[in-house]
Amino acid sequence: MRFRLVFIRSRREGTGTAPVGGEEVSEWRERQEKLVRSLVRRGKLPFLITHLPDIRYLTGFTGSDALLLVSEGGVFFGTDGRYLTQAKEEVHASEVYIYRRKRDFFHRFLRRGSSLYFDQERTSFAFYREMESGGYSPLPEKSPVKKLRMRKSKEEREIIQRAAIIATSAFLRVLSRITPDQTEREVAAALEFEMKRLGAEGVSFPPIVAGGENSAKPHARAGSRKLLGGSVALFDFGCVFSGYCSDETVTLTAVSGRPWRQRVVDAVKKAQDEAIRAIRPGVRCSDVDRKAREVLDRKGYGKYFLHSTGHGVGLEVHEPPSISPFSREVLREGMVVTVEPGVYIPGEGGVRFEDLVVVTGTGAERLTYIPKTGVIPDIQSTRAR
Structure with a gap:
């Protein structure tokens, strides 16, 4: 499987894409599939993950800024431009999206007004307000990754x-x-x-x-x-x-x-x-x-x-x-x-x-x-x- 690197800009700037090489690794894919099955059973999609150790567990990424969106359409990884090369090298079983603003990452996948579940223990109030100001309905939930990692x-x-x-x-x-x-x-x-x-x-x-x-x-x-x-x-x-x-x-x-x-x-x-x-x-x-x-x-x-x-x-x-x-x-x-x-x-x-x-x-x-x-x-x- 080949992965794509997608640069996300504001709508007035347009978008562009570039290829990312990589091989899908079964361990990462298996972890992500377990997570998706769990969230489907609970009816908690889409789910936004912000806790970096959880993101590392699911993708292999070790940087200090990232988001992971789990939806019925797949698992999508986002980070800022500082980690372009690092994300190419580390991220497994997911497309990589480079954003300038975190809300641009949401806009890429979600309609304004959509519900968006998030980890209530690991997401800051400031980020909660950012989700709200972006036009989404944030819904707090217990971490779906915690049990997988135990x-x-x-x-x-x-x-x-x-x-x-x-x-x-x-x-x-x-x-x-x-x-x-x-x-x-x-x-x-x-x-x-x-x-x-x-x-x-x-x-x-x-x-x-x-x-x-x-x-x-x-x-x-x-x-x-x-x-x-x-x-x-x-x-x-x-x-x-x-x-x-x-x-x-x-x-x-x-x-x-x-x-x-x-x-x-x-x-x-x-x-x-x-x-x-x-x-x-x-x-x-x-x-x-x-x-x-x-x-x-x-x-x-x-x-x-x-x-x-x-x-x-x-x-x-x-x-x-x-x-x-x-x-x-x-x-x-x-x-x-x-x-x-x-x-x-x-x-x-x-x-x-x-x-x-x-x-x-x-x-x-x-x-x-x-x-x-x-x-x-x-x-x-x-x-x-």
Whole structure:
């Protein structure tokens, strides 16, 4: 199949077309066909997609400006002139339309006054007003792509595992080189550099490197304090490879002289193990979260568990399903999720262990491989060396 590149101008300027070479790729076509079937069943056409990760999932496009219109007549991709060459190279299973104004893209396919469904969670109010001012009737709907993205193909799972391998390899290299005078910010920068050096496109999020009392903040920012100045060091990191993210947390602690630290480490590790053991197709995400909370409640640390147990990972580092007490989602084979219980005691520090797992036909398989013992190495011993 050959694709066309269409330049969309205002009506008084006329239109022009040019050919685009390319081969249709079955994976992209299959995703788009699933989406169209879903929207036809729900009677929600035409549907406008503006969320860039969704557009990447459906077409392969990685730029920062794009629209995707799904209609009974097909799936149509639009972007501005900055991405002309990039769209030719990346977009699969869709014609490429180059617009000057987004409303020109609508005018190309829709009559004024037409209804136009859109993703209510990912479309800005400003864009909603643009649809209205263009003469259309915008109708908010839940994302039709969210459910498609939750279950990863074999190829997607392999890419995520590759991202995890790069990230953990980088962490172990950085860990072996940490010196007593390094700050949290310096270690975070070294970790980001090492992930990129090993082949990552970028980081899933700015690495969280927190020592001592700072580790009691679940999303602490790396600062100027010496990382090894306390007795706890928490590292939350991930990288992006071929568009897909990884996410892992390791906590290291010196337990000598503070027996409660070992109790916290053991409790968090037990909570993670119980949650992972509960994972299998058909289990409610809220039940997995409950398993982790029950352990921490029994150990007396339940009130210090301040967030959900996990989340999905893919083209975004936080995506459905949510492993939380409020989730209504059910686990399915092929989903990739984090399991990351934590205990955060103000004035003392925090412990969190996080692994990526894929839901298999019978249970869960870890995609991250660093042992979560909490004591590799003893920080006080490291500092003495």
